[in-house]
Amino acid sequence: MAATTTSSDVKLIGGWPSPFVMRPRIALNIKSVGYEFLQEQLGSKSELLLKSNPVHKKIPVLIHGDRPICESLVIVQYIDAVWASGPSILPSDPYDCATARFWAAYIDDKWFPSLSGIAKAQGEEAQKAALDQVVEGLVLLEDAFVKCSKGKAFFGGDTIGYLDIALGCYLGWIRVTENMNNRKLLDEAKTPNLVTWADKFCSDGSVKDVMPETDKLAEFAKVLMAKFRAPPPN
Secondary structure (H helix, E strand, O other): OOOOOOOOOEEEEEOOOOHHHHHHHHHHHHOOOOOEEEEOOOOOOOHHHHHHOOOOOOOOEEEEOOEEEEOHHHHHHHHHHHOOOOOOOOOOOHHHHHHHHHHHHHHHHHHHHHHHHHHHOOOHHHHHHHHHHHHHHHHHHHHHHHHHHOOOOEOOEOOOOHHHHHHHOOHHHHHHHHHHHOOOOOOOOOOHHHHHHHHHHHHOOOOOOOOOOHHHHHHHHHHHHHHHHOOOOO
């Protein structure tokens, strides 16, 4: 039986530009769970965040009742387990589930650092090498998509699943990176299935209202880079 939830039961501490915050937002939308979105400001941490996530002191944090749950993919797993409303997010087959978890870990541990490394690369050669590394990872994920989707629209099959959320949350930042570097990362030649998948993912009802606009995200990226490159205070 589907759980009935009001927004007062569920709070999400986060920020609109964060790909990690997008993950629980999409999962909550898939499950049709109402929630209160408590946005943190760049450069400051609220008392509620520090109290709710004293270990990492990072967003996102889901507060269900008075219990905090931290780390984006852990939160997605929790949402899937707690609310029976909407389709399942994690695959029911143990092998498919293990495969989805493996690739989600690869995305966060190996692929995402290469994406974020583009902005930190010094010089043209270093930047090209960083861009090449991102594309190499996407080619691996193209192959994973073919195997996981089994000919369907998403990694999760007919509907958005765990691995779709794990990778899809970065699509806004991929677009910003493409625009800033004048180079396609997702392209028809090397990743045709992922190009089609990305369009379907972004137009899905659970995603389109939480996916940041590219121009707005690009402006935020400029602020972030200026902050990153600013000399430390004396």
